[in-house]
Amino acid sequence: MSYLQTLSSSISSGASDVEQLKMSGLNVLTRSQGSQWNCTSSKMQQALFSEGPWLFVGMPNVVKVWNTESGAEYSLNGPVGQVNALESINDLLFAGVEVWDHENWQCIMTLNGHDDVVKSLRCWDKYLFFGSLDCTIKVWASTEDGSLEVIYTHSEEHGILALSGMTDLDVKPILYCSCSDKSVHLYELPTFTDRGRLFAKQEVQTLQIGPGGLFFTGDQTGLLTVYSVYMASRLMAETWPRLRVQILIREEQGDVLDSL
Structure with missing residues (x-):
């Protein structure tokens, strides 16, 4: 399972779905051409999510679904406004606040x-x-009758832009929460104990977990920042919130700067 959070916003009307994706900077290759995806756009706003052969794209008022093996495609109409969040769990697709059944693609x-x-x-x-x-x-959990209900609400002073998570050196789950005040808050689960903050020059719209204790943030300046939890923990065991930036990548320049 992979999480790709971005796609160009320049979706043109009147073209086929595949043509629209190509126009927006995502080169969709057919099965005969191989299973490669080439993202070249720097305008990234739509939600993009993949699981197995399925590709889901959140767009204004609709979720587009493609099967990269069979070529089947579906349009899930019903959402109001831009679909920013996608997740697939146990044959259910969560698209914003709507839950869809994989079997017949109906909102349930x-x-x-x-x-x-x-x-x-x-x-x-x-x-x-x-x-x-x-x-x-808001934290949701399943009830005995199979429905979902909110069991806990955590409040921030600013709007929530992105969520992600990983474990620390003690194998404790850490939730990363990007807020509209240009910061990323770290919370230990399940208690939401404050583990510190990271700060950016602009709002962090994308959080992504990588291998080997790495995690990535992408902000609105076009800067992709790579953090190392393990090195930061070794160097600053007593100052966990002040994680050090290991690599900075400026998208528009393509240069790599080492920062220690």
Whole structure:
């Protein structure tokens, strides 16, 4: 399973779905051409998610679904506004606040709980975390009758832009929460204990976990920042919140700067 959070916003009307994706900077290759994806666009706003042969793209008022093996494609109509958050769990697709069945691609549930746009959602253990511009993270869990309900609400002073997570050196789960005040908050789960903050020059719209204790942030200046949890923990065991930047990549220049 992989999480690709971005796609160009320049989707043109009147063209086929594949042509629209090509126009927006994503070169879609057919099965006969191989299973490669070439993202070249620097304008990245739509939600993009893949699982197995399935590719899901959140767009205004619709979720586009492609099967890269069979060539099948579907349009899930029903969402209102831009779909910013996608996740697939146990043959269910979560698209914003709507839940879709993989088998027949029907909306089977709408989760009402946020007062503003849901920007990100993540699954941890048996829980779903929804981050919204209403300045809350809501934790959902399944009930005995199979429905979902909010079991905990965490409030921030600013809107939630992105969520991600990984374990620290003690194998404790850490939730990364990007807020509209240009910071990324770190919380230890399940208690939401504050583990510090990271700061950026502009809003961090994308959080991605990498291998070997690396995690990545992408902000609105076009800067991709790579952090090393393990090296930071060794060098600054007593000052965990002040993680050091190991590599800075400026997208528009393509240069790599070592920072210690």
